[in-house]
Each structure stands twice: as structure tokens, then as C-alpha cells.
Amino acid sequence: MSLTDLSRSDLEAALEQAHADYEAFAGRGLALDITRGKPSAEQLDLAADLLTNVTADDCLSPSGVDVRNYGGLDGLIELREIFGQLLRVPAPQLLAQGNSSLTLMHQALSFACLFGTSAGTTPWAQQPRRILCPVPGYDRHFDLAEALGFELVSVAMDDEGPVLEQVEELVATDPTIKGMWLVPMYSNPTGITISAERARRLVAMKTAAEDFKLLWDNAYALHHLRQPHAEVLDILSLAAEAGNPDRVWIFASTSKVTHAGAGVAFFGASDAEISWFTGHLAAASIGPDKVNQLRHLRFFGDADGVVDHMVKHAEILRPKFEAVTRILGQRLGDDDIATWTDPNGGYFVTVSVMPGTADRVVKLAAEAGVKLTPAGSTHPYKLDPDNAVIRVAPSMPTLEDVETAVEGFAACVRLAACEKLLAED
């Protein structure tokens, strides 16, 4: 029976039980962390060969580049060809750069702020600037844009991606809206993959700002948990067909493919945007770390090598995701106090708890030894108006620890809901 339908005396009994369950859990003295989407050590071990496959007597790329030396601002062509196939970007329009796609996002937005875009428009820093943020979304996107002086504007998401009626109206009328974040596949944190129809409309819609950019952060393009899986959209062709070839900036990296924070990041866009980006980048760098790029090239061999490697990740991750949804179902399935996603890829499960209780759940969990991402992190300015969304990241702990952490988490969700219902009664 749903908790919300209980009489006051039954609810008081439910609270007592929830308290006892919580105390029993807290008494175990655990220290578990399901806050951030980091790969586990077992996943990192899959790419162990990266640490040995370039040696002092063997550091030429297939086309003869000595990767120990300066130069090659665009990155190693052979690696760009592999990831170009996977991300559906022609290799000449895909740059292989340093260790972080977030840094590339920061650079692209910074260049637009300082110098204006490839269309020769006024630098964004000289104007009021706003950016659309589909919510729930990725906290680092929000922090990055805020740090560069953008006002963050929330737009809702549904099962196919951002709600377009809202987006289209905002961008059509407000020239200060310069861009929009989007994680098109297995989004952080809801796991949603945008439909082709929505993507088509995003690249075709009329925007009051002539230099509007769609920040297409395909961080999880290859991170399927199940088959058959979602396919990468050829967003650059869709944008070109819609007459807006320069609208899209594509970002991706191997952070959750090889070694997190020690992988290779990619930037893809139209020819004009790539020239614009490298034109400004050339003042900042003589070239990326090609040694690391060669390691990656040797490790993967070709695009199939990347795909095969991702299957191994899925085999490690899938049981953890299944454990989360199984335990939430067992512990909360009949209570009507929470819903959760069951993603087909990516790194997160989003749990929507009883409105008004997310911060209480996070606090209770912390006190019981389970660290969760702070409530509100999934929203601009860390303000979730419903105080309901919690992001769960099950990738890093062992399967056993994930199971324990989610058991404890469910106890916290129940306790906070009982407290709230009784306080309102």
C-alpha cells in the first residue's frame, strides 16, 4: 500500500519502522561513496596497456610523426579518423586535444566571449549572455557557464530530450541566449537519449542570436549498457541540411573509455568553426600531448577496437545498475514515494524522491555513512525548486558496496518521506 494512503496511526508505525531500519544501517559504521561518475579500478585496469605501449625506441605515429616533439595542433590524424567514425564527424573537422573535454568547452566559450564567433559577431563578454540548461543536468556545465558570466536558464526535459516548445520560444525571442547545453546520449544524469526529431528541430530552429551555439556534449556516445543500443546522430550533417552548419560544437573524450582525466578529448564542428577554434588555440598551444594520443591509437587499433573495449566496460557496469534498480524496486516499489530511471547507458541513475525531502535524504545518508551528490546539484545555481532530484552514481564502488549503499539510501528515502507526511498531516 502506498505510504501516502496510510492513516495517521499507520504512518506513525511506518515512521517507527523506518527509524529502526535507518538506525540499524547507520550502526554499521560504513563509509560508502556514490557521488561522482568515476570508473572503478576494475574498469581502469582494462586500459592497463596504455601505460606500456609507447616506449623510448618506438614513438613514431603510423604516418611518421615523432610524437615526442612539438607540433600537430589538430592532433594525430589516425586517432581523429577512428573517433571521427565513432562520433560521425569527418576527421578533418575533428580535433584531438588534451585530457579534458570540459576544458575544450571552457575554451570554446571563452573564445566566443573574448573574440566573438566565426560569424564575426560582437564578443559575448561585451553583451548580456544567457545559456539554456536542460534540467536535470550536469553540475559542471552549469558551474563552467556561470564562471564565464552566463546567466543560467532552466528548460525542462522529457523522455525524448529538452522540451522544445519552451526552447524554441526562448531562443526565438531573446537575443541574449547564446547557447544551450545538451548531452545527447545517456544524459548526465537522467540517461535520456535525444530523438532524431528533436535534434533536427534544435539545429533548424530560428534563433534571435545569429551566433547561437548548441554545445553537443557527447560524453557518453559509446557508453551503452544494453543491446540494441542508441546510435550516434550525424548532427553536423543535420545542421548543414537545416542551413545552420556552424551552430553545433561537438565535444567528447575517452575519460570514461580509458583513464579518467588521462584520456584524449575531441572537438568537432564545421570547417569554419574548426578554423575559428584553432585560430585562437594557436596562441595558447604549440600542440597537444601526442604521446598520449599515440598510446590511445595503439591501444584501440581501429574503431572496432573501441567498440569491443566498451563492451567490457558494460559487462562491469551493468550488474551495478541492475542492482540499483532492483533494490530500489524491492525497498520502495510499493510506497509511491520515489521514482527512478533505468538507463540504457551512461553513468547515472536519477532518483526523484518525495518533493521537499531530497536535502533531508542526502543529510540522513551522509550521517549513516553513504555520500551522495548534494541535493540541488542537478539544477542551475544548485536550486532544485522541488527539492526532489538525487543523482546516484554506481560505477566506482564494488557491486557489494553499491548494493549496501542503495539499501541504506532507500532507508533514508523512506524515513524522510514518513517524517514529511507526518509533519504535513
Ligand code: PMP
Ligand atoms: N561531460 C559530461 C556530460 C560528463 O558527465 C563528464 C564527466 N563526468 C564530462 C563532460 C567530463 O569530461 P572530461 O573528463 O573529458 O573533461
